[in-house]
Amino acid sequence: MTGFLQRLGATTLGVTERIGRAHLFLLHVLAGFPGLLPRFGLVMKQIYASGVLSLLIIAVSGLFVGMVLALQGYNTLVDFGATESLGVVVSLSLVRELGPVVAALLFAGRAGSALTAEIGLMKATEQLSAMEMMAVNPLHRVVAPRLLGGIIAMPLLAAIFSAVGILGGHFVAVGLLGVDEGAFWSQMQAKVDLYEDIANGVIKSMVFGLVVTWIAVFEGYDAVPTSEGVSRATTRTVVHASLAVLGLDFVLTALMFGDE
Amino acid sequence: MMQSRSVQIWVGLFVIAGMAALLMLAMKVSNIRAFSGEEGYAITARFENIGGLKVRSPVTMAGVVVGRVSKIGFDKEIYEAVVTMSIDPRYDNLPEDTSASIFTAGLLGEQYIGLEAGGAETYLRDGDRIQLTQSAVILEQLIGQFLVSQADK
Amino acid sequence: MRIRGLRYARGEQVIFDGIDMDIPRGRLTAIMGPSGTGKTTLLRLIGGQLRPDAGSVEVAGQNVARLRSKALYRLRQRMGMLFQNGALLTDLSVFENVAFPLREHTRLPERMIRDLVLMKLHAVGLRGARDLMPAQLSGGMARRVALARAIALDPEMVLFDEPFTGQDPISLGVLVSLLRRLTDALGLTSVLVSHDVQESLSIADYVYVISEGQVVERGTPASLRQSTSPWVQQFLQGQSDGPVPFHYPAPDYRADLLAEGS
Numbered sequence A: 001m002t003g004f005l006q007r008l009g010a011t012t013l014g015v016t017e018r019i020g021r022a023h024l025f026l027l028h029v030l031a032g033f034p035g036l037l038p039r040f041g042l043v044m045k046q047i048y049a050s051g052v053l054s055l056l057i058i059a060v061s062g063l064f065v066g067m068v069l070a071l072q073g074y075n076t077l078v079d080f081g082a083t084e085s086l087g088v089v090v091s092l093s094l095v096r097e098l099g100p101v102v103a104a105l106l107f108a109g110r111a112g113s114a115l116t117a118e119i120g121l122m123k124a125t126e127q128l129s130a131m132e133m134m135a136v137n138p139l140h141r142v143v144a145p146r147l148l149g150g151i152i153a154m155p156l157l158a159a160i161f162s163a164v165g166i167l168g169g170h171f172v173a174v175g176l177l178g179v180d181e182g183a184f185w186s187q188m189q190a191k192v193d194l195y196e197d198i199a200n201g202v203i204k205s206m207v208f209g210l211v212v213t214w215i216a217v218f219e220g221y222d223a224v225p226t227s228e229g230v231s232r233a234t235t236r237t238v239v240h241a242s243l244a245v246l247g248l249d250f251v252l253t254a255l256m257f258g259d260e
Numbered sequence B: 001m002m003q004s005r006s007v008q009i010w011v012g013l014f015v016i017a018g019m020a021a022l023l024m025l026a027m028k029v030s031n032i033r034a035f036s037g038e039e040g041y042a043i044t045a046r047f048e049n050i051g052g053l054k055v056r057s058p059v060t061m062a063g064v065v066v067g068r069v070s071k072i073g074f075d076k077e078i079y080e081a082v083v084t085m086s087i088d089p090r091y092d093n094l095p096e097d098t099s100a101s102i103f104t105a106g107l108l109g110e111q112y113i114g115l116e117a118g119g120a121e122t123y124l125r126d127g128d129r130i131q132l133t134q135s136a137v138i139l140e141q142l143i144g145q146f147l148v149s150q151a152d153k
Numbered sequence C: 001m002r003i004r005g006l007r008y009a010r011g012e013q014v015i016f017d018g019i020d021m022d023i024p025r026g027r028l029t030a031i032m033g034p035s036g037t038g039k040t041t042l043l044r045l046i047g048g049q050l051r052p053d054a055g056s057v058e059v060a061g062q063n064v065a066r067l068r069s070k071a072l073y074r075l076r077q078r079m080g081m082l083f084q085n086g087a088l089l090t091d092l093s094v095f096e097n098v099a100f101p102l103r104e105h106t107r108l109p110e111r112m113i114r115d116l117v118l119m120k121l122h123a124v125g126l127r128g129a130r131d132l133m134p135a136q137l138s139g140g141m142a143r144r145v146a147l148a149r150a151i152a153l154d155p156e157m158v159l160f161d162e163p164f165t166g167q168d169p170i171s172l173g174v175l176v177s178l179l180r181r182l183t184d185a186l187g188l189t190s191v192l193v194s195h196d197v198q199e200s201l202s203i204a205d206y207v208y209v210i211s212e213g214q215v216v217e218r219g220t221p222a223s224l225r226q227s228t229s230p231w232v233q234q235f236l237q238g239q240s241d242g243p244v245p246f247h248y249p250a251p252d253y254r255a256d257l258l259a260e261g262s
Ligand SMILES: Nc1ncnc2c1ncn2[C@@H]1O[C@H](COP(=O)(O)OP(=O)(O)O)[C@@H](O)[C@H]1O
Pocket: C010, C015, C034, C035, C036, C037, C038, C039, C040, C041, C042
């Protein structure tokens, strides 16, 4: 019994300590943001690494998710004779939930794991140490541009995911299932609100971008500097970032869409 | 730094694609031009029952959205709902004797306020009240009345 | 550079137990000792990446462990360090690696950076390798690039961690004389950490030999060769038998082999 209690206590303390360290780490990194302005090339590189390189998987997944949504929605709506609402169903699901969430999950798997591995290996091969000895703060030079790159890339990726998904849904609904084209768009426009739905979706994806990239760079920076340590850290990034996205999605949804 | 040029081009394309997607979401998916109810003038109306009317529900005239419900209150003196609507300032010539009814879009759809113009020469202005109103049709009441009238025969 | 009463432990393992050293300006000081004695650790203590448990490390009159990070970074700009495995930045080419400190700390025009980088690369014989990526270099080449990077900012002191390991005889000879010439020409304060006895002795002005957390011998190379300490003699001549055990502490060999696996 005391053994169990002791382990519980140790775990709790360990987790708390790690969360505290992650926050201090974030503060130090954020302090490096102003210094990035004159050197935006560094951030560009990271937008390329996490944004452009994730583009394909995001666009393809968005397309399929949109198509599936249209197909499933059609099967449900056709019973109520309300198939012209298909555009609303597809677009609201994408813009409010699936766009930000699925894009963030894919981002965690594609870009987040790569970030952790990269920074972890830089630590293991003493590149971060070498920078420190060259009087260059790796938190500012290495981590800050990656965090900012992720924060910029994520909302764009989520928007592309939603837009491609709606086009995919449009293709299935109008092209394959024969839903009226005009009704598809006009119903959508009548029901989807720029502030309530679109802007909130964008805010969600910005938060996800920050959290996923933050977890990824922290795990890399905090990794045990061995090949095993880096591989563990990479796995942790994907698991923790995915859980954080889903948990935060619930909280944000409750905050944004709850008061109606 | 040969590769940095192509990196920049790619990032440029990526940002353009992202912006285009956002623009599409704003213009084509939602309706940015639609009246959002923020800068209109306010008129109020009292209803015995507003059914499922909500804040931000549309206010239409001849089927065109001219405003949105901005506030729903309750007058505890006379036990009626007080609905404040925000009307698009482009439509500043609603006659004073305009009437307001609460309709349902389709059988089970959401509820909205339909305005019907009267014949008065003077127009409603900010803060005015619509006198003629008709409450929401409550489906359960309707069914109840129907059953009662059937029983009476 | 002055080190006084330095004590440092990693968990249970005491790596330094009261070390005193003086490293004079403009000289080449070698610190030798068997691997695992903490030579790399000592350099990290000097560079302020680790904090001593007791005692002090003073560099240019400043106690490194007491410095706030701004001052520490200023001090490090005057200090170059060559890491044991090079620690080149793997996403940058050889040229960009050497240019890295220049780009980070100066506002020099591109032309001048180019000239400086090529000069440093020429000094280590790798001007032709400027466009290679670190992954394409052999270990010895990587260390030479790292050396070029360590001296890119023309520092006042340079810490060399095992610069000779993994070099072929030709580049070894060049490197040995390069260290000496750099020290003399630029008035560098050099700290050379190595277990390559002959090379170190041939160029050092002064030598410290450390073992088991203590300075066991100190002096000029000549006086060291004369040393009567059996320990030093064993180390200098690379004999396996002597006061220094070749084996990591372990139970008796016979008993270990005969013991039931558990
Ligand atoms: N990160 C570390 N964690 C735990 N022990 C370490 C670590 N780095 C070095 N050590 C220990 O510190 C001692 C000194 O290491 P080091 O300074 O690298 O030796 P040297 O450079 O003289 O070969 C070694 O015994 C090693 O086991």
